[in-house]
Amino acid sequence: MNIIRGINDVAMEGLVATMGFFDGVHLGHQFLIDNLIKIAKERNLPSAVITFSEHPRNVLQSDYQPRLLNSFEEKLARLEATGIDYCIVLPFTLELSTYPAQKFIRDILSQKLHIKTLLAGYDHRFGHDRTDGFKEYAGYGAACGMEVVEISRFIEDGIAVSSSEIRRLLMECKVEEAGKLLIYPYQIKGRIVRGYKVGRTLGFPTANIQADEPFKIVPGIGVYAVWVQFQGMRYKGMLYIGNRPTLNNGDHVSLEVNILDFSGDIYNNEIIVSFIYFIRGDIRFNTLEELKMQLERDRQIVDERLTTNDS
Numbered sequence: 580m581n582i583i584r585g586i587n588d589v590a591m592e593g594l595v596a597t598m599g600f601f602d603g604v605h606l607g608h609q610f611l612i613d614n615l616i617k618i619a620k621e622r623n624l625p626s627a628v629i630t631f632s633e634h635p636r637n638v639l640q641s642d643y644q645p646r647l648l649n650s651f652e653e654k655l656a657r658l659e660a661t662g663i664d665y666c667i668v669l670p671f672t673l674e675l676s677t678y679p680a681q682k683f684i685r686d687i688l689s690q691k692l693h694i695k696t697l698l699a700g701y702d703h704r705f706g707h708d709r710t711d712g713f714k715e716y717a718g719y720g721a722a723c724g725m726e727v728v729e730i731s732r733f734i735e736d737g738i739a740v741s742s743s744e745i746r747r748l749l750m751e752c753k754v755e756e757a758g759k760l761l762i763y764p765y766q767i768k769g770r771i772v773r774g775y776k777v778g779r780t781l782g783f784p785t786a787n788i789q790a791d792e793p794f795k796i797v798p799g800i801g802v803y804a805v806w807v808q809f810q811g812m813r814y815k816g817m818l819y820i821g822n823r824p825t826l827n828n829g830d831h832v833s834l835e836v837n838i839l840d841f842s843g844d845i846y847n848n849e850i851i852v853s854f855i856y857f858i859r860g861d862i863r864f865n866t867l868e869e870l871k872m873q874l875e876r877d878r879q880i881v882d883e884r885l886t887t888n889d890s
Contacts, residue, residue, distance in 0.1 A: 580659040583667045586691040593695040594665065595619035596688075597730075598629040599703060600742075603648035604657035605761050607700075607740035610733040612661045615698050618728065619664070622696055627665035628658055629692070634794075635671045646746055648761070650768070650792035667692060680706025681719045689723040697725055701732040735760060752799035754854040764806070764853035767795060767834070771845050783874050785819070785835035786845055788852065797834060804856040804881040807838050809848065815839040817874075817881045818852055821861040837874075839882060856884050 597615050601608050612628065619626035634645040649657060658666050669675070669687075678687070683706055688694040697720060699713055711719075713729045720727040733740050740760050748757040749765060758764045769790040790797070800821045807816040818836040836852055858877055864870040 580663055581665050582655065583665055586667075586669065586687060591625060591665075591693055593622075593624050593693055594627045595622055595624045595696040595698070596627040596629055596667070596692070596694045597698040597700070598688075598705065599700065600634060601628065601630050601654060601658065602634075602742045603745055603761055604654060604661070605648075605740055605742065605745060606735055607733040607760075609661065609762060610740075611698065611700055611730050612658075612663060614730050616662060618696060618698065624695060625664040627667055627692075627694075628663050629667045629669060629688075630654070630658070631671045632668050633671065635676065639673070639676055645794050646796040647792060647794045648742060648745060648765070648796060650795060653766075653768070653792075678706060680711040680716060682706075684716065684719045684725065685723050689720075689725050694725055697727045699727060699729050701729060746796055749796055749798045752801050752803075752857040752860070754798055754803065754857055758854070764855055765798070766851055766853045767797070768792075768849070768851045769834075771848050771850055773846060783817075783837045783871075783878070784842075785837045786850065788834045788836065788850060790834070797832070798854060798857075800832070801860045802858040802877050803854050804858055804884050805836060806853040806855060806885070807836060808851040808853070809838070809841075809845065814841050815882060815885045816852060817858075817878055818854075837878070839878065855888055856881075858884075 595615060595618050597611055599608070615628070616626050632651055634643075634647070636643045637645055655666060675683075684697075688697060697716070699716055704712065713727070717727040738744065738760070745757050745760050748754075748760070754765055767788065767790050769788040771786045772789045773787065797820060801819075803818045803820070805816040805818045807814045816836045816838050818834070820832065820834055822832050836850075858880055862873065864873065
């Protein structure tokens with residue numbers, strides 16, 4: 580996949596393209612991109628995805644904090660895995676946001692990017708105020724020699740697959756269901772930072788994770804079975820998200836993982852955790868001994884469940 584940044588470096592005579600933020604590059608996106616690649620081959624033209632390096636609402640609303648499924652680098656890697664020829668990364672600016680759909684199709688998609696066929700998702704809206712729909716897009720495209728094709732909604736097990744649906748599942752701790760719609764386990768990448776070190780005194784030393792992408796969504800509070808990637812190796816992990824109610828640590832929510840069958844100093848190293856199963860919600864225990872006994876049970880469950888899911 581060739582990455583093109585901006586609108587002035589596109590030298591191709593024609594492209595078959597689709598456009599969107601593509602957060603998660605999930606099953607619905609894959610369905611759209613599969614159609615894109617198929618139509619591009621039929622037209623004997625290269626395929627391209629047009630996307631943005633930051634969330635458009637983050638530009639339009641300075642106080643908006645997007646909850647992302649992918650960092651920008653993760654999104655590019657997921658898009659590359661689909662087999663598309665080009666990824667065109669546009670800078671979303673305030674000026675661009677004022678373009679009505681007709682002007683955007685004519686001046687940007689047609690004249691600058693040389694799009695010959697544009698695939699539009701069933702509910703995709705673009706242009707100032709998003710007042711136009713597929714019928715108008717098709718008319719604007721026809722006026723400048725561009726074919727506009729509408730792609731139907733993708734349904735999986737009765738669920739309309741969308742980034743917002745996956746975010747909802749993650750917030751509800753439903754990481755298995757989210758992983759099915761993503762086509763891969765949800766991941767968080769970050770660096771290990773020093774924490775309270777209470778887990779060490781209980782026999783469960785944990786690595787505290789500071790996510791690389793500050794806007795990346797953190798699943799709901801609780802204990803999870805995760806796979807941990809660290810220094811080229813993979814380990815089973817028991818991950819906790821919460822504010823340690825037994826220890827009265829206030830409102831700060833931490834993300835910490837106990838790596839099974841591993842010991843050593845890993846501070847300041849990079850780590851990736853993949854969420855596989857939700858084990859239980861957060862519990863306030865009366866004593867540290869009760870907490871330790873529960874952690875021992877959790878660890879056994881995590882070990883057993885990940886042994887049966889060694890993928």
